Amino acid sequence: MNLTLADVERCLSGMSEEGHEKVTINSVQTDSRTVYEGDLFFCIDGANFDGHEFAHQAERQGAAAVVASRVVDVDVPVIMVRDTTEALGRIAACWRDMCGARLVAVTGTAGKTTVKEMLFAVVSQKHTAAKNYRNFNNQIGLPMSMLKGTCNQDWWIMELGISVRGDMEELAPIASPDVAVITNIGHGHLEGLGDMAGVAQAKTALLRYVRQAGSAVVSMDYPMLWDAAREINNAPVGFSTQNFEDADFAASYLGAESEGWGRFRLKTPEGDSEMTAPFCGEHYAENLACVAATAHQLGLGRDDVINGVQAIEPDSQRFCCKSGGNFMVIDDTYNANPLSMERSIKAAANMAGERPLVLVLGDMRELGEEAVEQHVKLGKLAAEIAPKALFYKGDHLDDVAAGYGGVITELKDTETFIKKWQALGLTGAVALVKGSRSLSMETYANLLSRELGCKAGTEEKK
Incomplete structure (x- = not known):
């Protein structure tokens, strides 16, 4: 990074301190644990932490300067701003223009x-x-x-x-x-x-x-x-x-x-x-x-x-197809909303063909007042697809069930999930695993892949 402390000061306040043209900023950090010699540390005031409390740690690790929105007691230059998150954006915009x-x-x-x-x-x-x-x-x-x-x-x-x-x-x-x-x-x-x-x-x-x-x-x-x-x-x-x-x-x-x-x-x-x-x-x-x-x-x-x-390599959690024998596990666990959920379910059903389709789904979060309606619609969509089995995790199980009208197996723990899967007695199937990020649905995708011996890019040629 070809950025000086003077550049940072001019970007954030319009003027720079004498001698700061000679202070080179190696990189910008918001986590004090990742600060190295010559880095610029931003004290971000987040929901779960306050970066101002870690200004001393950043200094000890070699920070060249600190950007803060309140007084911090350190012996390196401190650039005071009204909002450190907004200031971080301004620095990024300045850097882009410089480049x-x-x-x-x-x-x-x-x-x-x-x-x-x-x-x-x-x-x-x-x-x-x-x-x-x-x-x-x-x-x-x-x-x-x-x-x-x-x-x-x-x-x-x-x-x-x-x-x-x-x-x-x-x-x-x-x-x-x-x-x-x-x-x-x-x-x-x-x-x-x-x-x-x-x-x-x-x-x-x-x-x-x-x-x-x-x-x-x-x-x-x-x-x-x-x-x-x-x-x-x-x-x-x-x-x-x-x-x-x-x-x-x-x-x-x-x-x-x-x-x-x-x-x-x-x-x-x-x-x-x-x-x-x-x-x-x-x-x-x-x-x-x-x-x-x-x-x-x-x-x-x-x-x-x-x-x-x-030439691209598929993301491991974005509709990543892992195959073994006549089984396929589709790991689409990075996140979920009604649009992506509908598309993934329909794509999985298409890929299943004559093989049974099993849906392993979780809540779609941050839907506000439409949460109930959208999960009922998810249940109706699943009913139209008619999977061999539907597993579900989350607070909206009853809403999905209202739209589905069939048997849904609640996901409570991984051990029970595998036992329920084995009880299906399948000799081949396609399983789609998907839900909002906070539900960690990848745990089930990885577990099922190990159980079935499924790996990415291993499906036999047809």
């Missing part, structure tokens, strides 16, 4: 991390690039990800995650994107965003912060989102999985191949043909169309998209 990096900001209810990873793989073929680690996408994760970017990188591909009104107005100015991407909208974070109209307004607020001569890439398949986007940007670049005629960028899912690969149709201005990729499900067609449209804005072509996505 001159171009930035793609990706948001949406579902698929934003997958799109970010796919786009990074595509861009990296011809350019140097940076990205967030997994979904480090909030008011701390976004700036920390940007501060890890370097000045020799052409593109920074950053994911923005919001959960309450006002989040985007805090994140978007930090990113100030050259290209803004909105994957979709759905019933996610309704507790903080209100309703679907609120979701659409919150997501499209990103478009107000696109840099001059920048562009917006938005799904055409969600009328409320598309209309809200066009109120802000009169010429967004659209992509679709439903309208191949009107969309320049479109994709559709054609079915599963072996080893977790899928077959897709991809249309861009360069052509319309079939391709294969290391992921399955209709929801990935939306991701693919989105990436193709975004890549085009970056000067990359259809072949770049195909080569890039074919």
Whole structure:
């Protein structure tokens, strides 16, 4: 990092102390345990901790300076600010401007991390690039990800995650994107965003912060989102999985191949043909169309998209297919909302084919007043799919049961789960494991994978 203490001071207060031009900042930290010699430590006041209490530890470990919102008794320079989290965002924005990096900001209810990873793989073929680690996408994760970017990188591909009104107005100015991407909208974070109209307004607020001569890439398949986007940007670049005629960028899912690969149709201005990729499900067609449209804005072509996505490694907790014999465990445990849950269940049912389908599900959190309704709908969806068995963990078991109308086995502990699974007497099956992050549903996915001898990328060729 080619940043001096004087740079930091000018960014945060407009002026610098004499001699601080010679103090080089090696990196920025918000955790005192990770501070090394020459780092800048931000005292973040969080819900479960107060970084000001660890300023001494940061000093002992070699911090060059501390950013604080109240007095701390240390012998290194202290930069006083009103809000350290807001100041962290300002430093990230300043660093991006110093580097001159171009930035793609990706948001949406579902698929934003997958799109970010796919786009990074595509861009990296011809350019140097940076990205967030997994979904480090909030008011701390976004700036920390940007501060890890370097000045020799052409593109920074950053994911923005919001959960309450006002989040985007805090994140978007930090990113100030050259290209803004909105994957979709759905019933996610309704507790903080209100309703679907609120979701659409919150997501499209990103478009107000696109840099001059920048562009917006938005799904055409969600009328409320598309209309809200066009109120802000009169010429967004659209992509679709439903309208191949009107969309320049479109994709559709054609079915599963072996080893977790899928077959897709991809249309861009360069052509319309079939391709294969290391992921399955209709929801990935939306991701693919989105990436193709975004890549085009970056000067990359259809072949770049195909080569890039074919080279990616699937995330271990995002619809990761693990196979052994005639069994498959689909680990989609990173998170869940009504949109992603519906897509994953339908994709798993498609992949099961003639094999029995078993659903191992957990609550979808942060749905506010719609929580009961959405879990009843989940039960109805499961009833339509008609799995061999349904296991469930969470507070909304009764709501899911009301919609399902059949037998649901409550997940209480791992030992009972395995005994209930063994009692099914299956000689082959596809099991989907999915739920909100706080439920740690990966415990069940990993346990079941060990029980069945399932590993990623091991399904026999058919």
